[in-house]
Amino acid sequence: MGYLLDTMTPKTVDAQRDVVKNERRQSYENQPYGLAQPTLGEMLYPEGHPYHWPVIGYMPDLTAASHEDVVDFFKKLTTRLATRAWWSPATSIRRRRARSSRNGSATSRRRRGRSR
Numbered sequence: 497m498g499y500l501l502d503t504m505t506p507k508t509v510d511a512q513r514d515v516v517k518n519e520r521r522q523s524y525e526n527q528p529y530g531l532a533q534p535t536l537g538e539m540l541y542p543e544g545h546p547y548h549w550p551v552i553g554y555m556p557d558l559t560a561a562s563h564e565d566v567v568d569f570f571k572k573l574t575t576r577l578a579t580r581a582w583w584s585p586a587t588s589i590r591r592r593r594a595r596s597s598r599n600g601s602a603t604s605r606r607r608r609g610r611s612r
Contacts, residue, residue, distance in 0.1 A: 506563040
């Protein structure tokens with residue numbers, strides 16, 4: 497996603513913001529009982545919990561997002577993805593198998609609760 501930074505201008509951010517705001521209107525605000533889901537999330541989960549706010553966000557937050565905010569978000573996201581790029585489920589399984597083969601069958605016996 498880092499390659500998107502070169503194409504990200506204030507004009508494109510404004511256009512995408514309008515698209516997201518329109519999607520929020522269509523999905524929540526203009527639907528019967530559309531605001532029930534975000535309201536339930538606010539009522540069921542404490543503040544600070546990821547489910548407390550809707551995924552699409554709130555209108556004031558969408559309006560307040562600046563070009564610099566979007567650029568900072570992409571920079572943080574690409575940095576985090578780059579530092580975790582080495583990990584995959586297959587890598588994890590291979591490492592686990594390598595550890596268990598180094599430790600021998602005693603490890604598997606301990607896992608089952610049958611140590612000698």
